Amino acid sequence: MTIDQLINDCKKNDIKAQELLYRQFAPKMFSVCLKYSRSYAEAQDHLQDGFLLVFEKIDLFEFRGSFDGWIKRVMINHVLQQYRNKSFLSIIDENTPEEIEVEIDSEISTEFLMKIIQELPDRYRLVFNLNVFENYTHQEIATALGISVGTSKSNLARAKMILKEKIETTTGSAKMPSIK
Numbered sequence: 345m346t347i348d349q350l351i352n353d354c355k356k357n358d359i360k361a362q363e364l365l366y367r368q369f370a371p372k373m374f375s376v377c378l379k380y381s382r383s384y385a386e387a388q389d390h391l392q393d394g395f396l397l398v399f400e401k402i403d404l405f406e407f408r409g410s411f412d413g414w415i416k417r418v419m420i421n422h423v424l425q426q427y428r429n430k431s432f433l434s435i436i437d438e439n440t441p442e443e444i445e446v447e448i449d450s451e452i453s454t455e456f457l458m459k460i461i462q463e464l465p466d467r468y469r470l471v472f473n474l475n476v477f478e479n480y481t482h483q484e485i486a487t488a489l490g491i492s493v494g495t496s497k498s499n500l501a502r503a504k505m506i507l508k509e510k511i512e513t514t515t516g517s518a519k520m521p522s523i524k
Contacts, residue, residue: 380423468503
């Protein structure tokens with residue numbers, strides 16, 4: 345069965361098609377949810393709720409662009425919705441330098457990097473992931489999270505500072521491709 349047929353069957357509320365779609369996309373979407381969640385268990389909850397939203401909104405998918413991109417956007421927006429209007433997203437001082445480079449040594453494992461990114465405070469982790477992994481601009485992040493552009497820039501800089509310190513502590517240096 346093609347992805348287009350699977351989507352069309354899901355639009356008809358076909359439970360078997362929904363199960364097939366879930367099985368096909370759940371592993372990749374779980375990774376997306378995990379990037380934005382505080383814990384593994386929270387990511388599992390976001391994944392389940394996100395798929396309910398996907399099935400509720402699948403009629404909105406008009407076969408323009410990739411379905412992968414559409415479902416990823418639904419998942420990210422769902423997780424971000426859980427954090428909107430939360431006081432922890434705001435910070436008081438927005439005077440942190442914007443450009444901090446963190447270089448990653450090839451000795452550092454991807455698992456370690458993902459672990460320290462997930463340990464970032466929520467406001468920093470969300471902004472960092474949206475900017476670095478999803479290529480959102482600060483304006484897009486500000487809109488998505490309901491914060492100012494300055495807060496987005498400051499949160500990104502602080503996230504990079506924390507990551508740099510953790511990498512330096514672990515390796516004795518911060519030489520590693522750059523996270524910009």
